[in-house]
Amino acid sequence: MAMTRTHWASIAAVVLALLFAGTATVVAAGGDGESAHPVTPAADSADAGFARDMAIHHQQAVEMSFIVRDLTDDEDVRTLAYDIANTQANQRGMMHGWLSLWELPKVDPGQKPMAWMAEAGGAHAGHARGAGDGALMAGMATPEQMERLKKLKGRAAETEFLQLMIVHHNAGADMAQGCVDLCEVDTQKSLAQTMVNGQRSEVELMVGMLKERGAQVRT
Structure with missing residues (x-):
């Protein structure tokens, strides 16, 4: 089977994740050989929970x-879709790479989605409880919404995609902010901050694209 550019990007991201995580292990060790932060996060830690949940x-x-790339000829939407797919496939590969390095499962049936945020309390707990209507996690589209998107074409598909992705990005940025606040591994906190900045910027772009199509943000 031919490898797509996204597949190659994902493989490269795993390799980079292993290198970055290895560097983090060295940096975390103090001069006396003791670690200032946990070298290997626990399975129920914010670091592991974020990596698993954000990958999904x-x-x-x-x-x-x-x-949506296959449902529209609009170059702006197609370019945005490609950028999101490429960026998030790379980041997903990095998070799986960290979990592999830490020898932690990529899926943990014993942990509920977003449990690492719920246990933190405060605003983070509120974000963790945000999922509903059959969605696995806050911001994620339901199976019914995914099926509806597949059946649309042209402007209708563009609008549906933008509305779904704005909700998806807003929740993703909230989750990433949770890792910035709660995670212990510096390289992962740095990636999470990159996600916060990138997804909030793309939300602003998508809101403008929706207005051009005479549509409103879905709440």
Whole structure:
């Protein structure tokens, strides 16, 4: 089977993740050989929970982007979809790479989605409880919404995609902010901050694209 550019990007991201995580392990060790931060996060830590949950969250964004790419000829939407798919596939590969390095499962049936945020309390707990109507996590589209998107064409598909992705990105940025606040591994906190900045910027872009199509943000 031929490898797509996204597949190659994902493989490269795993390799980079292993290198970055290895560097983080060295940096975390103090001069006396003791670690200032946990070298290997626990399975129920914010670091592990974020890596697992955001990888799943990202996977749906990649899927939605590939779906709309084939439903419209609008170059702006197609370019946005490609950028989202490429960026989030890379980041997903990095998070899986960290989990592999830490020898932690990529899926943990014993942990509920977003449990690492719920246990933190405060605003983070509120974001963790944001999922509903059959969605796996806050911001994620339901199976019914995904099926509806697949059946649309042209301007209708563009509008549906933008409305779904704005909700998806807003929740993703909230989750990433949770890692910035709660995670212990510096390289992962740095990636999370990159996600916050990038997804909030793309939300602003998508809101403008919706207005051009005479549509409103879905709440």
